[in-house]
Amino acid sequence: MTKALTPVVFAGHVDHGKSTLIGRLLADTNSLADGRLEEVIASCKRRGVEFEPAFLMDAMQAERDQGVTIDAARILLKSGTRQFRIIDAPGHESFLRHMVSGAAEASAAVLVVDSSEGVREQTRRHAMLLGLLGVVRIIVVVNKMDRVREPQPVFDRISAELKTLMADAGLETHAVIPAVARSGEMVVRRDGEKGSLLAWWAGPTLLDAMEGLPDEAEAIERPLRMPVQDVLKEGDRRIIIGRVESGKLSEGETVLLSPSGQTAKIAGLVAWPDDAPTAFGPGDAAGFVTESRLFIDRGEVISAVSSPAREGNQFDARLFWLADHALRQGDAVHVRLGTADALGEVLKVHKVSDAGREGVVAQDEIPTGSIADVTLRLRRPVALDDYRDDPVTGRFVLVEKGVICGGGRISLEGYQDQGAARRAKASHIHYFASAVTRADREQRTGHRGGVIWLTGLSGSGKSTLANALELALHRRGWSSCILDGDNLRHGLNADLGFSPDDRTENIRRVGEVAALFAQAGMIAISAFISPYREDRDRARAAAGEGFHEVHVSTSLAVCEERDPKGLYQKARDGVIKEFTGISAPYEPPESPNLEIDAGSQPIEICVEQLLDYVDRNFRL
Structure with missing residues (x-):
């Protein structure tokens, strides 16, 4: 099992010293990569500026020029007893969205406040945002204590104000600590000599407070939750990977995937580089393989069958x-x-x-x-x-x-x-394994099974291309069929309209049917507007590796000029509501397997392009 990381976001008003504090923390715990400190010092000399610990975090050139953190940076910190993923979040109001990005993955926060400025509006805003994101455990560092004349009274006043602010925001104040980030006092080391600036402080250093944060014991008591990040293919294995957010994932248990509703038995756990764990806990980067071959997509959530999401x-x-x-x-x-x-x-x-x-x-x-x-x-x-x-x-x-x-x-x-x-209805349902495999069927037909998914605006030429492709494949002796939008709305999808919800259900059903044809070794040619990327992604998940998205990218102007069914004019006249391209959106594929512009070239050329693609990807 990998050693769990505690993600901690550092936030605060601009120029209150967050990045300087993190740089000092990394340097004094020897958490920097070999040569990193020397590299930054040399860079400062070349630029003619004084070394600034914040530059250890500010990797972007613009940040070094402006002295402000623009994006959330992440780096590993190792202390004597813990490992942390440090997230340096921007404090400037213009960059708040990056602070949100960092806080969205954190379980605790360090809020930095300049002792000479005290609690600012941006400090209050950060506290509120942290609470809304569920980051409730807060360590507050009152920084730059060397800039005030009476450090202890100033600290006591700011500390009291901060504790009230944290309580009002529903946050748990784990510690409030005075510090001088530039010199490092009370960050990792304690300069407790009688004459030192913070000799009066008997509380923890920042590192002490971080090491005292609650570990994952609370998270492991909660039900299992592991969002699927990706599926890696390693030979014949499909490794489902993600981060365990709560609970425990164990070899041999049966888990539920939501929202697909599939169940899977974990045949083995996978860790990197070569560990052989028997369980994963909160914070672990986890991988596992299932006993049966399932199509699992990014975004599914793994949970225990007894405590489902x-x-x-x-x-x-x-x-x-x-x-x-x-x-x-x-x-x-x-x-x-x-x-x-x-x-x-x-x-x-x-x-x-x-x-x-x-x-x-x-x-x-x-x-x-x-x-x-x-x-x-x-x-x-x-x-x-x-x-x-x-x-x-x-x-x-x-x-x-x-x-x-x-x-x-x-x-x-x-x-x-x-x-x-649905879970109650499906509790006694199991997948049926045919004695004839997909590979057996493909060997008989001489080509792979799969889905050619033609997407584009009404009038773009999808149906024309689908018909031409089916005819060409039939003449070769290949097994294929067309799933056409209008045809299916006369039968299977006759109960659906054209609202966003009905469009989604329409494509879901078609995607499942197309996947069944593909598993039977046929080439399913689907000609649908299918305007939403998310719906097409779901059809891709159903068909798995056999899904091929073809964007028929004919422009709206050409499609409207053709208007073979008179639909665009009816949409312009308000007769047809929710019409794609006019009163409803079309989201073009971001990375289609093939793009064909059937408006700028003859249809014969378009058919040749499509046939060439099928030859390269379906012929055994």
């Missing part, structure tokens, strides 16, 4: 908002819970207040820097925990264009577990 697509939340525009009721949001991503919307804004001041803001939108009580609804069910049950898996962040713009904690009070009924 709850499932749902709606929850209440207290969140903070950091983007440079207001968040309003009805707005679309991208929610990240652990390793899972889900699209959704702000269903209801209940109350808005300012993150740095007291009082309620009387408005129905969430301005930048505000806190709000809201209800969020997602397009699909995900694994959830109430933050009161698990402060780690009960928190989330909001993302825009890959950048964290907010986050908060989940409340499931009053909500039902949507997975409970």
